[in-house]
Amino acid sequence: MKTSTITGEYIKDMITKSYREDGRKMFDYRPINLKIGTMPNAEGSAEASIGQTRVLAGIKIDVAEPMADKPEEGNLMTAAELLPLASGDYETGPPGPEAIELARVVDRGIRAANVVDMGKLFIEKDKVWSVFVDLYVLNYDGNLFDASSLAASAALLSSRMPKYEKEGETGKVVRSGNLGKLPTANIVTSCTFGNILHRLILDPTANEELFIDSRLTIANDEHSIRAVQKGLNGAFSFDEIDEMMDTAFEKSRELRQIIKKAIGE
Amino acid sequence: MGGGANKPELIVNGKRLDGRAFDELREIKIEANTVKNAVGSAYIEWGNNKILAAVYGPKEALPKHVSDPEKAIIKCRYQMAPFSSLEGHGRTGPNRRATEISKVTRETFENVIQLDKFPGSEIDLYIEVLQGDGGTRAAGITVAAVALATSGIPMTDLPYGVSVGKIGEQLVLDLNMIEDNYSDADVPIAISPRQGKVLLFQMDGSMSREQIMEALQMARKAGEVISKKQRDALRLPYEQIADKYKAVPSNQPQPAQA
Known part of the structure; x- marks a missing residue:
């Protein structure tokens, strides 16, 4: 990934003046849009955009065997695809470390915050519901973490719940008709920060991501921090981490409102 | 993490x-120089964790397109042996967890290795x-730092890793496997002691802002x-x-036997 020297100089120059390449302040988000139900074939779906970054989350729910250590709970699986159409820098092939990190960090937030009520996904002995969250990056302009967690949360919170109907020895999954909703219990959002020239910024663009030394994603709900991931090779001081946690709690109020509005609460 | 049924009393x-x-x-x-073929190596026993780290390079970065004309690249592979846990046979090869840990470990060392000294090269870590009992990524960073130091590759600092967890409302240092499985939060941290800064920072569970700051202080x-x-x-x-040379008689000419 490359950008012109002049763009780099401009970004750094703006940062020293406490502004961003697009005129934002250090801790401002770009405009956020969130729309649910964009892919009606999926049990749940949502498309989130932050500026030019677009991520589509699709939810599918199947019957599966429970994990050995949690025989009475459902499964949750999160995967991310950096589609080659989303950026000139993405290539075809199996998910690389970036896609795996993205999926795992979003997964940790959802899991730790109990967004899905996993205890209610038990069907019968050796049969539980398995919830698949697939994150499709449709356009890359930085900050995939926050766009992905917004899309994933909104898709889960608005997802249908298939029914399992017994037919003699076996059973079948009913995905249409009069269905309830996937049992959920919480909302989680994330705030991603970067560090340029020892200054902290929120919601870095693709251009800014070329110049950040380190990145911190903080996923939280109303009361607690649920997941954290530091990325890249820079370092953060303890004071910087404290400041970012403070900002994340404040900014996440807006993000939760955006989700609530999108799902019609 | 998480727990579920049969949660044991941890405290x-x-x-x-x-x-x-x-x-x-x-x-x-920790023992240094444990893999003879490697340029640098070390072995750690951290509780029941047993981890071997080895460094090869700097050598020409291959394939050519991954090389950086301005600095060395680090290729890092963290892996758990299929026999390393108390559970059944693990899957061989990289899984998603190992891929992520390899990535954050690589990023930790990119901060302290003087990569610009070796343009166009790769350093394999x-x-x-071999045996895992909780906190393997932190112990892995700790032992890898020693392995890198023995290799003579110039570094600005010797980072270390440690994890802090939460059991109920109590913060505890260095979770073992049972604690990790049933804890309420887990925070693996790597610190560069000379900078006093955080190089690896992950968290999973539920913690307040104050608890995270306390966890960072415990790690420090x-x-x-x-x-x-x-x-x-x-x-x-x-x-x-x-000591060996002290024990050997000096090679000065011995006084002639009378």
């Missing part, structure tokens, strides 16, 4: 299951968890012990050589 009478205090590390033993304090173990391991081979 009894103010002590942890293995008898440790809340801020007490498990026993740590292998971390093999634990560094006094861990950093000393790292330095001692690096010093020991040289001390042994020195």
Whole structure:
């Protein structure tokens, strides 16, 4: 990934003046849009955009065997695809470390915050519901973490719940008709920060991501921090981490409102 | 993490299951130069964790398109052996967890290795968890730092890793596997002691802002012990050589037998 020297100089120059390449302040988000139900074939779906970054989350729910250590709970699986159409820098092939990190960090937030009520996904002995969250990056302009967690949360919170109907020895999954909703219990959002020239910024663009030394994603709900991931090779001081946690709690109020509005609460 | 059914009591009478205090590390033993073929290597026993780290390079970065004309690249592979856990046979090859840990470990060392000294090169860092008992990524970073130091690759600091967890509302240092499985939060941290800064920082569970700051302070304090173990391991081979030469009679001409 490359950008012109002049763009780099401009970004750094703006940062020293406490502004961003697009005129934002250090801790401002770009405009956020969130729309649910964009892919009606999926049990749940949502498309989130932050500026030019677009991520589509699709939810599918199947019957599966429970994990050995949690025989009475459902499964949750999160995967991310950096589609080659989303950026000139993405290539075809199996998910690389970036896609795996993205999926795992979003997964940790959802899991730790109990967004899905996993205890209610038990069907019968050796049969539980398995919830698949697939994150499709449709356009890359930085900050995939926050766009992905917004899309994933909104898709889960608005997802249908298939029914399992017994037919003699076996059973079948009913995905249409009069269905309830996937049992959920919480909302989680994330705030991603970067560090340029020892200054902290929120919601870095693709251009800014070329110049950040380190990145911190903080996923939280109303009361607690649920997941954290530091990325890249820079370092953060303890004071910087404290400041970012403070900002994340404040900014996440807006993000939760955006989700609530999108799902019609 | 998480727990579910049959959650054991992890704290009894103010002590942890293995008898440790809340801020007490498990026993740590580090040995340098344990893989003869490697340019640098080290082995750590951290509680029941047994981890081997080895460094190859700097050498020409291959394939050509991954090389950077301005600096060396690091290729890092963290892996758990299929026989390393108390559970059944693990999957061989990289899984998603190992891929992520390899990535954050690589990023930790990119901060302290003077990569610009070796343009167009690669440095291979292998971390093999032979036996795992919780906190393997932190122990892996600790032992990899020693392996890199023995390789002579210039570094600006000797980072270390440690994890802090939360059991109920109590913060505890250095979770073992049982604690990790049933804890309410887990925070693996790597610190660069000279910069006093955080190089690896992950968290999973539920914690307040104040608890996270306290966890970072606990990790910093634990560094006094861990950093000393790292330095001692690096010093020991040289001390042994020195002792050996002290024991050998000097090669000065011996006084003639009368």
